[in-house]
Amino acid sequence: MKSRTRISVTQTQRMALTTGLATSIRILRADAAGLSRYLEEAAAENPQILLTRPQVQDWIPRWKSAFAWDAERPEQEAAGPSLIAHVLGLIESLRLNPQEARIAMVLAEALEPSGWLGRPPAAIAGQLGVTVAAVDGILDRLQKQAEPTGLFARNLADCLRLQAEEAGQLDKPMRALLDRLDLLAKGEIDRIAREAGLEPSDLRQAFGRLRSYDPKPGAGFEPFAAPVREPDLIAEKGQAGWIISLNRSALPSVSVAEGRAKGRAEARALIKMIEGRNATLLSVGQDILTRQEAALEEGLGALVPMTMADVAQSLGLHESTISRVVAGTAVDTPRGTWWLRTLFTKAVHEGGPAAGALRDRLARLVAEEDPDHPLSDEALAVALAEGGAPIARRTVAKYRAMLNLPPAHRRKRRA
Structure with a gap:
């Protein structure tokens, strides 16, 4: 039997991570500081990329309504440890x-x-x-x-x-x-x-x-302490509600040099990717803070349950895209500078309050307790239940550990 060579035509689909897609993902995932460094490297390699850097200044977090809160201190609202x-x-x-x-x-x-x-x-x-x-x-x-x-x-x-x-x-x-x-x-x-x-x-x-793994596991910490760098987004309340805008002073503006030199196409493609990143960042930030409007108004004790899947479905994006966008992204609010990732919090049980809100209330209860008679985990569970949030003692112990709060016998003031 003789072997014969056959030529056949078939149609298949395959996933390929091209260089352009990899660059787009990197830009989407980058925070303002990381994107600035990337743009500086790109401009050094391609003279057709022109950067106009913003005026360098130390970032001072906005506390527009801080003086109207009397003795309330916004920095005490942290729901998690640094x-x-x-x-x-x-x-x-x-x-x-x-x-x-x-x-x-x-x-x-x-x-x-x-x-x-x-x-x-x-x-x-x-x-x-x-x-x-x-x-x-x-x-x-x-x-x-x-x-x-x-x-x-x-x-x-x-x-x-x-x-x-x-x-x-x-x-x-x-x-x-x-x-x-x-x-x-x-x-x-x-x-x-x-x-x-x-x-x-x-x-x-x-x-x-x-793709489902977290490349920056440390980005979710220090959620309410102002970052050393400027935040990526700014939240302000207007007549029609809360408005999210890009912090333009945190990023250099990018343009293409005049002429017909080599590299102009790459420069235009880079600008298009940045515009896409900014548009996605704005839409995701707006959706997140619209859902968490009560937290902007009342503090982190008013956080509501929210998952990345909720935001992804609302915006018609993949959940991994939401994860990349919020990784290391900070938003400046009148109540301090928050990390977007920390605003995602699941319900303790179906139909129940958000875990982040309970942790905030738990932190407040411990901060306000009598140092000579600190509250036990069981007493904290009872106090949280009085607010309409039944919670088990072991859950209180878990949240207390997440907040880096010692048990009652170690919190008791020594004579």
């Missing part, structure tokens, strides 16, 4: 010896706002005069105990690997993607498949799971 407070609580819970605690504290100081380490373990070991193995050992313990998963990651690949491990999804296709994130960013799925000896379809399924 990143450093959260990490210090984690270090305390590990019960380390003095030398281990010293290493852990330097690791905590090296954390970036994203939740990643800003310095390699070898540099930290050199600073402390200890072995790299000693630093790696403490780092491994912190990574295993940290919540959310991904804190103390060495880099993006390490952050995603930790989350894949926790989800039980660190299989061979996922490892292949994490080992080749540079190729994945270019959309070279087929090349990764050839190098790893895997099927492209398996890699695409793994990529779908990979």
Whole structure:
């Protein structure tokens, strides 16, 4: 029997992460500071990209109605700990010896706002005069105990690997993607498949799971402390309600140089991506704060249940797009500067109040308690239930730990 060569024509659909799509995703995910750095790098490579930088000034958060609140202090409305407070609580819970605690504290100081380490373990070991193995050992313990998963990651690949491990999804296709994130960013799925000896379809399924992970687990902390940098959005109340606008002083304006030199097409494409990013950011921010209008009016105790899926369905966007937009995005309000991600909060139970609102009320109850007779978790549960929010004692203990509040016996004032 002779073999014959056949030519056939078939039509298939495949997902490819092109360079343009990867750039668009990067711009969409970037906050104002990150986007500014990216634009400066792009302008350095392409002289057709012209940047007009805003006047540099220190950002002072807006407290327009602060003086009308009498003794109420908006900074007391925080419903969650800062990143450093959260990490210090984690270090305390590990019960380390003095030398281990010293290493852990330097690791905590090296954390970036994203939740990643800003310095390699070898540099930290050199600073402390200890072995790299000693630093790696403490780092491994912190990574295993940290919540959310991904804190103390060495880099993006390490952050995603930790989350894949926790989800039980660190299989061979996922490892292949994490080992080749540079190729994945270019959309070279087929090349990764050839190098790893895997099927492209398996890699695409793994990529779908990979997109659900949080690349910046530290971005949800320090929700109500004013960021060092300027916020991305500004919320102001007008006659027709709350209006969200871009903070133009946080971003340089981009234009295309005159003439017919090479690079003009890339410059115009970049401007189009930025305009798309700004439009998406505005629509997402407007939808979020419209849903949380009561929190803008009354404080974080008035937060209502809201998920990313709710916003995505309302705007006709994918949930992953909402996650990318709100990662590290801050909004300036008359009650302080908030991170958008922290305004997402689920209901304690179906039809019940938002967990974020309960945490805010819990923080207020502890702040107002008698230091000589602090409230137990059971008493706090009863007090919260009086506001129409039945809550179990174990849930109160969980929220108290999230707020970095010690138990009653440790809050009691010592004579």
